[in-house]
Amino acid sequence: MRKSHPVRRAVLAGAATVSGIVLLLSLKPASDPGAASAAGGAPPAAAQSPQGGRGAGSGTVTGDAAATQYGPVQVRLTVSGGKITGAEAVRAPKGGQSDRVTADAVPKLNRAAVAAGTADIDAVSGATYTSAGYVKSLQSALDKVAAASAGQDSGEGAGQGAGGGSEQGAGDGGEGQAGAGQGTQVLTGDVARTQYGAVQVRVTVRGGKITGAETLQAPRGGQSDRVTADAVPKLNRAAVAAGTSDIDAVSGATYTSAGYKQSLQSALDRAGG
Template sequence: MKKSHPIRRVMLATAATVSGIVLLLSLKPASDPTAASAQGGAVPQPPAAGQESPQGGSGSQQSSSRARTVVGAVAKTEYGPVQVRLTLTGNKITKAEAVQAPSGGRSTEITNNAVPQLNQAAITAGSADIDAVSGATYTSGGYRQSLQSALDKAGDGGSTGASSSPQAPASRARTVVGAVAKTEYGPVQVRLTLTGNKITKAEAVQAPSGGRSTEITNNAVPQLNQAAITAGSADIDAISGATYTSGGYRQSLQSALDKAGG
């Protein structure tokens, strides 16, 4: 038999060694993070703290109160109805708007000026304890009434503080009638509806009537009623041309407040 040449044996041995090394490298475990990365795969990472998971959860506590909407009762004023809608998050007013307000002629101009101010005041105060807008006494009074009604519906009792403690139920409405005040032109008597110590409705159950007195009463009494609600007291101005009726109204109004303990 013909013997192999020594150089050829060396070359064959070298080739076999190289092939073995290549084979070993190709058999590296696929679970090696480095190998996975080299093949374009991503190494799974645990979610970072506070990072949202695919299910919408979070690694940290993130829940907040949902916004809710409440609409107050319609408050009737001399120039038209006023109704307030509130958006609250928790107990905080985040949006206030008038869904009804006086309109037509001069009323539209007054509403367009007053309502944005009243809306902002409600958000800032967080309650119905807001000032009337100058030149919009009736609209302001109606706005406050409907605003208070919305807060009562929200179970807030008229205050939107940050406390999350349960609110006490709103006070029930009660009616008190003042003493009859005798005037030069006839008796005046006032009846009030109060929620807590707040006047929510005022009306004259007696007022001068007959001839010119009827006309004066029809003009003056609605203004006096609204003024009583707005002021929340008997400290109201007399109506021009109805001095006697205004004086009698104030007397009976004060009497009703005294009976109510206000």
């Protein structure tokens, strides 16, 4: 029995050595250090979206948030070549029944904005407040697009002038000439007071014709919200179609229609001034 101990020790020692080798091999890193370094490097090019909005009438623009009875609405547009190619509501009423209303109304409003190319879109049935807020934010986004485009056009006009110290003067003169000639004018009418609230209209005139109309102020609160949401888009379309303030009143919105026509006429009076 005493002679068997060295053999047993040798066997045990060999087994321990093998176990140690296996353990060392198991501690080898599972991933290549080079791969780990690459994973922590710069993000792929696809994640780096190009910055838009530097071309003529192209890029993305976000309108102001419009407060409604059920929560704010805010619209973001994608514009290419001066035309709306995409619209989305980055904010809309949420919680309770608003979730259902928003899910139904917002996609319709987005499609309508792209199809119309303006804020002159109809309210979605059952989503009067959301529709009104959407239109308001949409219009503010379009105003920003127009302002950016006008600024770029003004800069190009100044660059084509005599240069030097007369550059600013040439730019100012060019802008005034555009208003008096064949350029585009944005004209805001006087505020017309009605029994249910103020009405104010702004029109876009190009080449002596009304190409766009919007309502900056209209009666709000209670039943007036419903009346305004129904009447204002119709009045805006009528103004563009007629090219004058000689438009029919919307049924059920007599006071709003009268105020609209009064403010519209005052805006058109400025076109000849």
